[in-house]
Amino acid sequence: DWTPGNVIADQVAAIRAQVGDSRVICALSGGVDSAVAAALVQRAVGSQLTCVHVDHGLMRAGEVEQIERDFVASTGVNLVIRDEKERFLAALAGHSDPETKRKIIGREFIRVFEDAQRDIVADAGAHGEEVKFLVQGTLYPDVVESGGGEGAANIKSHHNVGGLPDDLQFELVEPLRTLFKDEVRAVGRELGVPEEIVARQPFPGPGLGIRIVGEVTAERLDILRQADAIAREELTKAGLDGEIWQCPVVLLADVRSVGVQGDGRTYGHPIVLRPVSSEDAMTADWTRLPYDVLSVISTRITNEVSEVNRVVLDVTSKPPGTIEWE
Numbered sequence: 435d436w437t438p439g440n441v442i443a444d445q446v447a448a449i450r451a452q453v454g455d456s457r458v459i460c461a462l463s464g465g466v467d468s469a470v471a472a473a474l475v476q477r478a479v480g481s482q483l484t485c486v487h488v489d490h491g492l493m494r495a496g497e498v499e500q501i502e503r504d505f506v507a508s509t510g511v512n513l514v515i516r517d518e519k520e521r522f523l524a525a526l527a528g529h530s531d532p533e534t535k536r537k538i539i540g541r542e543f544i545r546v547f548e549d550a551q552r553d554i555v556a557d558a559g560a561h562g563e564e565v566k567f568l569v570q571g572t573l574y575p576d577v578v579e580s581g582g583g584e585g586a587a588n589i590k591s592h593h594n595v596g597g598l599p600d601d602l603q604f605e606l607v608e609p610l611r612t613l614f615k616d617e618v619r620a621v622g623r624e625l626g627v628p629e630e631i632v633a634r635q636p637f638p639g640p641g642l643g644i645r646i647v648g649e650v651t652a653e654r655l656d657i658l659r660q661a662d663a664i665a666r667e668e669l670t671k672a673g674l675d676g677e678i679w680q681c682p683v684v685l686l687a688d689v690r691s692v693g694v695q696g697d698g699r700t701y702g703h704p705i706v707l708r709p710v711s712s713e714d715a716m717t718a719d720w721t722r723l724p725y726d727v728l729s730v731i732s733t734r735i736t737n738e739v740s741e742v743n744r745v746v747l748d749v750t751s752k753p754p755g756t757i758e759w760e
């Protein structure tokens with residue numbers, strides 16, 4: 435019988451058998467998969483697990499807090515947060531090419547995660563313990579390499595052993611290897627992972643860094659975070675989350691247009707809404723959102739985010755457009 439409870443029981447037994455008394459490390463991205471994988475390992479071996487969240491400053495509003503507070507409260511995991519916002523901003527300064535930005539974010543992520551691992555390994559070593567295992571939220575579609583999309587391949591290169599230093603040898607713990615996304619969500623709910631995390635739509639590893647067309651700066655991240663929070667809030671309020679696979683909100687930071695706001699002429703930036711419907715992110719269609727919902731989002735963003743004077747809707751399917759703009 436497939437039930438979330440049975441999956442948990444089986445995986446807890448398997449993880450205990452695999453890990454024994456060793457310590458385990460997990461990179462928590464804030465996404466569904468790593469959160470549920472971590473929660474399972476926590477259920478199995480408790481304090482032997484240490485999770486690391488690299489705060490690259492490219493998350494959406496409230497997401498780091500959800501990990502820091504709600505996820506820790508509901509699962510009891512040991513969590514180390516590396517606040518590396520300044521480091522990522524400095525590394526990204528002056529770069530606007532999408533592939534360059536992706537490479538920089540990936541490279542910095544690996545460096546920070548390596549530092550965190552070294553600290554954990556050194557600390558465990560001082561207590562005569564060994565850290566031998568690394569948790570990965572690999573899903574069944576990743577295993578069969580269909581449906582993961584280039585994005586999934588990308589995030590894997592951020593987290594998998596290929597990115598680890600040569601002198602550290604880890605064995606992988608992959609408790610979600612037989613599961614599909616909806617099954618992962620069911621297991622997560624059964625484990626008490628907060629609904630905001632379990633229900634989260636796909637979000638790229640490089641985060642808002644690839645949703646700012648142009649150079650990434652702290653000010654631009656603030657603008658995008660505000661606009662994105664408004665769009666998410668209104669889509670959820672309208673009951674559209676189930677219909678939408680994901681809705682990237684994109685800031686065209688290098689584009690300006692003339693507007694009139696309040697008493698005067700403005701010269702602000704456009705925000706793009708990119709709602710898509712999809713089965714697996716390999717292909718997608720643009721979601722026909724109700725006009726009244728689009729209208730509320732547009733009005734709120736242009737009223738509440740002063741740097742934005744125009745909201746536009748992306749009506750391109752994939753192919754030819756990708757889901758993300760970069």
Ligand code: XMP
Pocket residue numbers: 583584585586588589636637638639640680715716752755756757758759760
């Ligand atoms: P595209 O833009 O290629 O995106 O149509 C397909 C799916 O992958 C996500 N995506 C990523 N996910 N790391 C990730 O974890 C990435 O670098 C990345 N790039 C794109 C995207 O959000 C969509 O769900």
